[in-house]
Amino acid sequence: MNKYNLIDFRKNHFSQFGEDGIVEKILSECRIDGGWFVEFGAWDGQHLSNTRWLADNGWSGIFIEGDPGRYSVLEDTYRKSDRVHTCEAMVTASGPSSLDSILASTPIPKDFDVLSVDIDGNDYHVWEGLVEYSPKVVIIESNATFPFNVEFIQRENDCLGSSALSLYQLGCKKGYSLACYNDINCIFVREDLFSYLSLIESSYAFLFHLGRHGGSGGFFVSDYKGVWDWLLPQEIGWGYNDIRIPAEYIEPHQLGLTKAARILYRLIRRGRASFPFTKSPHQILLDRSHHYRIVQESDELLPLFQAHKKRG
Template identity: 30%
Template sequence: MEMSVELIYLKMQSSSESGSPLPADFDNIHQRFVDSYKKFKPSIPHKMTVVCCNGEKDEATERMFADIDCSFSYYNGGGWDIGAYQAIAQTMDCDLVVCCNSQVYFWKDGWLERLVETAERYGPGVYAPMASYEVSPHLRTSCMAFSPQLMRAYPYLIDSRAKACYFEHADWNFSAWVERQGYPALMVTWDSEYPRDDWRKPPNIFRKGDQSNCLVWDRHTKLYEDAEPAQKEKLEKSADGVNVMSDISKIVLPQTCQVENLKEIYSQYFSRLSSGAFVEVGAFDGETYSNTSCLADIGWRGVYIEPVREFAERCLIRHQNNPVKVYNYAVSDAEGELEIEISDAFTTASQSTKSAYSTSVDTDHLRFVSRKVQAVRLDRLLADANINPGFELLVVDVEGFEESVFRSFDLGAWLPKMIIVELCDVHPSFQNQPELTASALRVRTLISSTGYREIYRDQINTIFVLGNGARPA
């Protein structure tokens, strides 16, 4: 029996749910898809639906697709292309859905035939022309074919850009989820089909060689094609999952970074490293006040832990192209439900800190909202993220809850090379808060007694390095 196939193309009518105008080049991007589809039109039977995203079909859209036998649909939800894929799968009564986002175009006859013959051979699963190990192994979602029943069974609703990142290459990775259900997740090229372990082995695939083994091309294949040789090498290594370190002296710190001379400190202690790993507890949005965003931007592997869901999503968006994991948890020595207090960028699980800030003349304008979140131990998250003992940098910024964080893992076993921690025992505004200052002093004593020495201290942050502070080899 012939497989029934639905081809979906996402045509952007505006750049967001708010209806703001598209960049000027988007008409050319859509026209490129139309022209390439007509030039390399599949010979096998299929239906085609153009999904108008963030706006109704208009006359210009009708004219653009006038020569193509297609129907039109409409999607105005969140989740970017993945949200649209998920929504359209709810209505599809076919064997195989082939979804293309707005940036996809074709360059050779037979692209759809290869995807369909693969699905006929292997059965229900997910099949895509491109794969990458960047951040984590995943099939790229700009063009992907799947059984609509699998998408309907996928347990997470994708309704934001951050969740779209989760779907493709983070914690909710669709490729990995499909495999866990017992179905194949294969990269399909002109010459063969490849499982996860072989996704980066063939020649001329995504970000490799001349990319002529890719069934389709998109914005990222074009960026690679146009790149200079040195940049091509970096892009290929990134797709291979290799951390590509740049000169650490070229890092760009956020303007809101609170540590004076942090760039010089990093250059002194980390300049001879070819790679690095960091963990930041209390990440906020991954940029504002961050001590690590600059490291993620040059290829360091990182873990961001943030208890407020909205901030964790913003962090994921900020670092969607960096090799980091974002965990939406609080960190505590007692796992389970934890009540936190939120006031914009300020979040704490310490009632003493909330009280101190509420009565201080400098911060009494803060208005707190309580929320219950899930708390886990830091040692569990370190293990889950495959962080090795002796990793380069631990940052703890939890507004008075530091002692609980340091009780949630064995510092003597993990021994990060450098620790940056906010401690309030020397801050003038907290000298009338003996409970808070005593807790901070206990953390300072714990770190020092584990073999660390201070190399920097201000009213907010202290930086410790392991041992005598010798530069790492």
């Protein structure tokens, strides 16, 4: 049997970072031919969608979008469809706008096939709150600026997002195995189907580094509003250890320490950089987190490098 890395199957029909091709390979290997999908925020049902290609190939599904303008376009697109349902809602982790509650009003089966979550922040909490349904494949966005060994779960309703490691840990708790990471999204497969895949390597650390081509390099973390924060005070090469840098002044590809220092110096001279001296970068992240910890001990790091083993 030929083994493979799912990242090599990246292909975009409508998706942004190759998710269409990766999911297509997973569905083929798991012998899933047709079924149900759910995607939120769905935008207009086409723009950077991870499931539009499924809808175009005869699948049934549910698009959920909270922005009224985008939803109007989405609704018009599928108004006459008897397979694809649309819903205008801001999905929350619990209550009447939770995913469980929204899906309960639809004909979707409990073990539907593909769930795509991309809401720039609350992704972790919404997936954690999904308890009545067990999708076979889950595509969920991480904050790609966190290094592989950072546990970070944002506070609900912030816009920072959660780290890949915390999403990986949540997936394990919910009965899923990480199948691919593409530097933005973690793609999980339900444990009972994971054996259908023939991955070359299945450890979290391998999949993370295989999929990563950018990010912060371990020095910075950014929220979805474009503010970059230093991650570790001891990694900073000069006295100030609580500098915040607006992303509109420094592009992600410029974030080498030497270049960042030069640019920051120029910004300070021009009076365009602000310094919240009252808080350390560690405290800033703590304030915005439900949970934040850097995994550094070898006995905790080792399992992240070990190949997948069937749980339970």
